[in-house]
Amino acid sequence: MRFHFSLLLLVMAGLAVAFVPLPVPAITPQERTFEIDAHQFAYSPSELKVNTGDTITIQLVSADVVHGLYVYGYDISVEADPGQSATLTFVADKPGSFRFRCNITCGAMHPFMIGKLNVGSNSWLYRSIGLAALAVFGVTVSKKPKA
Numbered sequence: 001m002r003f004h005f006s007l008l009l010l011v012m013a014g015l016a017v018a019f020v021p022l023p024v025p026a027i028t029p030q031e032r033t034f035e036i037d038a039h040q041f042a043y044s045p046s047e048l049k050v051n052t053g054d055t056i057t058i059q060l061v062s063a064d065v066v067h068g069l070y071v072y073g074y075d076i077s078v079e080a081d082p083g084q085s086a087t088l089t090f091v092a093d094k095p096g097s098f099r100f101r102c103n104i105t106c107g108a109m110h111p112f113m114i115g116k117l118n119v120g121s122n123s124w125l126y127r128s129i130g131l132a133a134l135a136v137f138g139v140t141v142s143k144k145p146k147a
């Protein structure tokens with residue numbers, strides 16, 4: 001009898017492992033395309049948000065003169081001729097916040113032609129929630145009156 005009971009537990013545990021959803025949903029990497037309008041002396045949009053593992057295609061469209069786009073950390077770049085567009089495709093495999101900037105001298109305010117690429121990892125969010133929960137738990141425990 002005891003054997004049957006533990007076998008039942010084993011089967012239930014197996015079913016639970018197989019079917020209970022994970023607390024952290026796996027993020028399926030996506031293919032994302034961003035069209036960035038480059039003009040003296042700004043990008044539009046100037047901030048991109050993606051998830052780690054996404055395949056990113058940046059379509060850089062130059063509205064006036066030759067502009068470039070160089071992404072720090074990834075060390076990749078693309079440049080678009082006046083009135084033309086150029087594409088850059090890469091896998092956002094490094095989480096973090098990366099600046100990008102124009103790497104073609106395009107005029108007086110060229111050094112200020114910058115933007116930001118945010119490669120997010122949702123596990124950070126869950127970890128911070130977990131840490132916050134632990135902190136609350138810790139505070140609650142420490143407030144417990146001593147016998």
Ligand SMILES: [Cu+2]
Pocket residue numbers: 066067068102103104105106107110113
């Ligand atoms: Cu420039």
